[in-house]
Amino acid sequence: MCQVEEEYNEHLETKPVLRVSRTCVKCKENTAVLIIRVGDAFCRNCFKEYFVHKFRAMLGKNRVIFPGEKVLLAVSGGPASSSMLAQVQEGLSRDAPKRLRFTPGIIYIDEGGACGQSAEEREKAVVQLEDIFRKTGFPYFVVSLEQVFSLPDSVLEPVYGGPEGSDLSYKAAVDQYIQQNKVKQRAQDSAIREAHEAIDRHSVQSQCSPDHRLALERLFSSLKTLTAKEDMLQTLRQHVILHTARMKGYAKVMMGDSCTRLAVKLLSNISLGRGAALAADTGFSDPRYGDVVIVRPMRDYSSKEIAFYNMLFGVQSIFIPGLDTKVPDKASIQRLTESFVIKLQADFPSTVSTIYRTSEKLHTSCPQLNTTEPxxxxLLCLCALDTKADEASAFNATQLSERLSERKAQRDSSSSNLTVNSSSSCGREGGCASDGCCSTLRAAVSTDLKSLLCYSCRLTIKDMTEVDTLPRYITSEAEKRQRRAQMKQEISEFLLQDEDEAEEE
Structure with a gap:
């Protein structure tokens, strides 16, 4: 029975509706349209000035990009990279008060083959992104992930650049840039852009062959966990971007990693065993490749700030499904860490900023580079190897357990092969050679490959069922390094040692 007319109903109170009627904290005049953090309410114009100033200040404070340099913008179509593209486009306009002085280009890596997308879905995403790229007027490159199987062997060769430019060299570069004829420079830049736009517009169909598509599918199907798939996808993507930047003459590559993304990446990389490479993976600049430097100018922006800016000023972004789309939180370490950080950020708004400020204090402790022996x-991430530990360390204990397990597995497989015909087991005419079965050879190749990897990449390779599915340039570089190590061991008795090495021995 309804009791709305009862007397106790008069004591019920209506919950007040909260309304935001605050003024902007910067101009103190206009009404605020958004609140970034508690106490940070901005109007539309002040928020744009705040957003643009943070981007310019990040580039000006670090002084990594020199005037006149060619910078490649890695755009995935997401909110962060699209906002980065809009900031660069606005900074290069004639009306900008502090105009950017570098020459940009755009690269998009089509990862649909690794994420299980159809050809129609991939083509639709490429067409939408090309419409955005054409409006910028920058040269752009659309490269499919399948191109990793056609990369040359020189991609993983270490390129050691000189020391980073000092403040004096940066100021000299700025003065030289200002003294140049700006009108002539603009005409030259426009001619270069037109040439790039006419030549460097590639479609996905013209770049990837059916063999490469099957090889990519086989590679990711050999990875047993989603954690290993995401890590391998990140590695291959970086290799393609690195090769494109070298071929097109770009010295810097801008990534659209936001503060929220870097906070998630910091915790997930610690869980994946990449503690020694945290400074390079989350810092503003990443000089691990030598001649090409990775730059992250969006690392001061949270995902909330980027979403507000894109919504207020019409920055177009495209959602493209990835490996972690519509998967549960516990599907991978990266996905679980992201869910943990996002949920914690909802209850404690300072979570992301605290993790981010911690990452700023990290530095890589590595030995001094030697000109004779770098x-x-x-082999995969091109970071310094972190596998040289003490004999009593936990890492060496883990290695010992793995070696004992591999020996036991090899003995079990050899004893089982005694009852099976060798010619029928491997499919070769006359059977295997006298040095063992094919599975034993593949295990030996995997063991040799692990010796060239850092701890985190070893875990990724450990989750692979078929190491032969790796691209050819990776296995070729592994064979080259193994031959050099064997040759060095053979001639080690005839080499002269330094005084410091002799004293240690």
Missing amino acids: TAKC
Whole structure:
């Protein structure tokens, strides 16, 4: 029975509706349209000035990009990279008070083959992104992920650049740029852009062959976990961007990693065993490749700020499904970490900023580079190897357990092969050679490959069922390094040692 007319109903109170009627904290005049953090309410114009100033200040404070340099913008179509593209486009306009002085280009890596997208979905995404790229007037490159199987062997060769430019060299470069004839420079830049636009517009169909598509599908199907797939996708994407930047003459590559994304990446990389490479993976600049430097100018922006800016000023972004789309939170380490940080940020708004400020204090501790013998780098991520530990370390104990397990597995497989015909087991005419079965050879190749990898990349390779599915340039570089190591071991008795090395021995 309804009791609305009862007397106790008069004591019920209506919950007040909260309304935001605050003035802007900067101009103190206009009404605020958004609140970034508690106490930070901005109007539309002041928020745009705040957003643009943060981008210019990040580039001006670090002084990594020199005037006249060619910078490649890695755009994935998401909100962060699209906002980065809009900031560069606005900074290069004639009305900009502090005009940017570099020459930009755009690259988009089509990852649909690794994410299970159809050809129609991939073509639709490329067409939408090309419409955005044409409006900017910058040269752009659309490269499919399948191109990793046609990359040359020189991609993983270490390129050691000189020391980073000092403040004096940066100021000299600025003065030289200002003294140049601006009208002539603009005409030259426009001619270069037109030439790039006429030549460098590639479609997905013209770049990837059916063999490469099957090879990419086989590679990602050999990875057992989603964690390993996401890590491998990140590695291959970086290799394609690195090769394109070198071929097109770009010295810097801008990535659209936001503050929220870097906070998630910091915690997930710690869980993946990449603690030694945190400074390079989350810092503003990443000089691990030598001649090409990775720059992250969006690392001061939270995902909330980027979403507000794109909504207020009409920055177009495109959603493209990835490997972690519509998967549960516990599907991978990266996805679980992202869910943890986002949920914690909702209850404690300072979570992302605290993690981000912690990442700013990290530095890579590595030995000094020697001109005769450079520091060994990982075969996949090209970071310094972190596998040289003490004999009593947990890493060496883990390695010992893995070696004992592999020996036991090899003995079990050899004993089982005694009862099976060798010619029928491997499919070769006359059977295998005298050095063992094919599976034993593949295990030996995998063991040799692990010796060239850092701890995190070893875990990724460990989750692979078929190491032969890796691109050819990776296996070729592994064979080259193994031959050099074997040759060095053979002639080690005839080499002269330094005084410091002799004292240590």
